[in-house]
Amino acid sequence: MFLRVRAEKKLGDFRLNADFEMDRGYCVLLGPTGAGKSVFLEIIAGIIRPDRGEVRLNGADITSLPPEKRGIGFVPQDYALFPHLNVYKNIGYGLRRVEKWERERKVKETAEKLGIAHLLDRKPARLSGGERRRVALARALVIQPKLLLLDEPLSAVDLKTKGVLMEMLKFVQRDFGVPVLHVTHDLMEAVLLADEVAVMLNGKIIEKGRLKDLFRSKNEDVSDFLSARNLFLRVSEILD
Amino acid sequence: MRPIFSVVLAALSSVILLFILLPIATTVTLQFFNFDEFLKAASDPAVWTVILTTYYAALISTLIAVVFGTPLAYLLARYSFPGKGLVEGIVDLPVVIPHTVAGIALLVVFGSNGMIGSLSPVRFVDALPGIVVAMLFVSVPIYVNQAKEGFASIDVRLEHVARTLGSSPSRVFITISLPLSIRHILAGAIVSWARGISEFGAVVVIAYYPMIAPTLIYERYLSQGLSAAMPVAAILILLSLAVFVALRVLVGRENVSESQG
Numbered sequence: 439m440f441l442r443v444r445a446e447k448k449l450g451d452f453r454l455n456a457d458f459e460m461d462r463g464y465c466v467l468l469g470p471t472g473a474g475k476s477v478f479l480e481i482i483a484g485i486i487r488p489d490r491g492e493v494r495l496n497g498a499d500i501t502s503l504p505p506e507k508r509g510i511g512f513v514p515q516d517y518a519l520f521p522h523l524n525v526y527k528n529i530g531y532g533l534r535r536v537e538k539w540e541r542e543r544k545v546k547e548t549a550e551k552l553g554i555a556h557l558l559d560r561k562p563a564r565l566s567g568g569e570r571r572r573v574a575l576a577r578a579l580v581i582q583p584k585l586l587l588l589d590e591p592l593s594a595v596d597l598k599t600k601g602v603l604m605e606m607l608k609f610v611q612r613d614f615g616v617p618v619l620h621v622t623h624d625l626m627e628a629v630l631l632a633d634e635v636a637v638m639l640n641g642k643i644i645e646k647g648r649l650k651d652l653f654r655s656k657n658e659d660v661s662d663f664l665s666a667r668n669l670f671l672r673v674s675e676i677l678d
Numbered sequence: 679m680r681p682i683f684s685v686v687l688a689a690l691s692s693v694i695l696l697f698i699l700l701p702i703a704t705t706v707t708l709q710f711f712n713f714d715e716f717l718k719a720a721s722d723p724a725v726w727t728v729i730l731t732t733y734y735a736a737l738i739s740t741l742i743a744v745v746f747g748t749p750l751a752y753l754l755a756r757y758s759f760p761g762k763g764l765v766e767g768i769v770d771l772p773v774v775i776p777h778t779v780a781g782i783a784l785l786v787v788f789g790s791n792g793m794i795g796s797l798s799p800v801r802f803v804d805a806l807p808g809i810v811v812a813m814l815f816v817s818v819p820i821y822v823n824q825a826k827e828g829f830a831s832i833d834v835r836l837e838h839v840a841r842t843l844g845s846s847p848s849r850v851f852i853t854i855s856l857p858l859s860i861r862h863i864l865a866g867a868i869v870s871w872a873r874g875i876s877e878f879g880a881v882v883v884i885a886y887y888p889m890i891a892p893t894l895i896y897e898r899y900l901s902q903g904l905s906a907a908m909p910v911a912a913i914l915i916l917l918s919l920a921v922f923v924a925l926r927v928l929v930g931r932e933n934v935s936e937s938q939g
Contacts, residue, residue, distance in 0.1 A: 511842065577839075578843075
């Protein structure tokens with residue numbers, strides 16, 4: 439297994455108790471809002487320490503490593519671009535140990551691949567939502583991470599943009615050869631992107647496998663979430 | 679807005695504005711009718727020595743507040759730990775203590791028989807370091823709280839992402855947290871400097887000499903009356919206003935360039 443996580447974490451009333459593994463590839467972690475998906479990603483990134491358990495990446499135990507030593511790219515839900523730095527400096531932020539000419543080459547190359555090479559002088563405040571996503575993605579990819587974590591990378595975009603962005607994500611994963619763990623509450627993203635799917639409910643990974651196996655799941659909670667519950671979620675979102 | 683409501687709002691607001699402006703404006707304008715006295719004070723080297731001492735002491739006190747207060751502000755904005763409420767209470771303590779009492783308390787510690795005063799090679803009583811500690815005591819809460827507000831206003835996720843991009847906590851602090859709160863830090867430093875300049879009660883207890891401007895004005899008022907104190911007071915008002923406006927413009931400009939990108 440490429441990534442293996444067994445982690446327990448108590449945060450107020452919420453309790454995460456996750457047992458998870460994934461191969462190199464595109465894994466989508468599905469779950470409703472409040473299931474603990476973001477906390478789970480932050481444990482993998484090293485931002486939150488689990489109370490118990492371990493995180494193994496490529497066979498190595500990284501549980502006690504700080505985020506800066508893990509080499510894991512992380513794109514949080516609102517992208518968290520550095521507002522005081524322009525796009526060039528945002529993307530190049532993780533390359534300070536790299537020589538200047540090399541940094542310049544890497545930043546430009548990554549920006550070109552993601553179609554944001556014309557934005558390098560801009561500050562984040564003057565970017566559109568889609569452009570911000572690309573910059574955040576480029577910033578995480580340019581350090582050549584061992585694993586890329588995406589927290590709801592396609593939330594709050596219209597259907598057409600979503601399609602474009604999904605193709606980009608698929609391209610990114612192949613072109614950069616980086617395994618991706620993508621967290622979402624949207625079944626469609628799993629259907630279109632995932633090699634493997636995991637389902638998280640109430641802080642627990644309750645099912646894992648290929649999507650079509652998941653639909654045949656005998657676990658009531660899973661089928662409930664994938665069908666009826668998902669429908670309710672969609673309807674409630676539309677009504678919101 | 680209903681017209682009556684706006685009239686009431688405007689009327690009540692102008693009472694406060696007038697209350698602030700009237701004494702200040704009157705003190706300054708009266709100098710035009712007594713210009714000789716004003717010129718005499720303005721050309722008196724003793725007055726300028728005192729004013730420079732005041733500004734210089736407040737500047738040192740502000741630098742100390744920035745160096746030691748910024749880490750404390752960051753700590754309070756970012757981490758929760760047992761006893762945090764107590765630490766915040768300690769920071770605010772100088773605000774609620776009467777300033778002459780603060781002066782007495784400082785004298786107890788920094789006086790020649792005090793815990794620090796007896797061991798320190800530096801003399802505090804009736805010396806510049808005494809003025810500095812008195813100014814620092816009353817102005818440091820203002821600085822720490824402003825800087826804390828600045829750090830707290832930064833989204834922690836920016837710092838988290840910076841960590842995942844290979845930065846140690848100290849580098850994150852220098853490259854992300856500090857630049858993003860620089861306006862709060864500058865504004866806090868300006869207000870804390872201004873607060874230092876205006877301090878009288880605490881300073882006068884620990885260091886009557888070398889005189890600072892508020893002490894000089896008080897002394898002239900007591901020994902020679904209002905007409906002798908007023909010209910110096912007017913000079914201090916004009917100088918403080920000029921410096922204050924200049925610094926506000928400076929900080930304001932950075933603010934604008936930041937938002938324009």
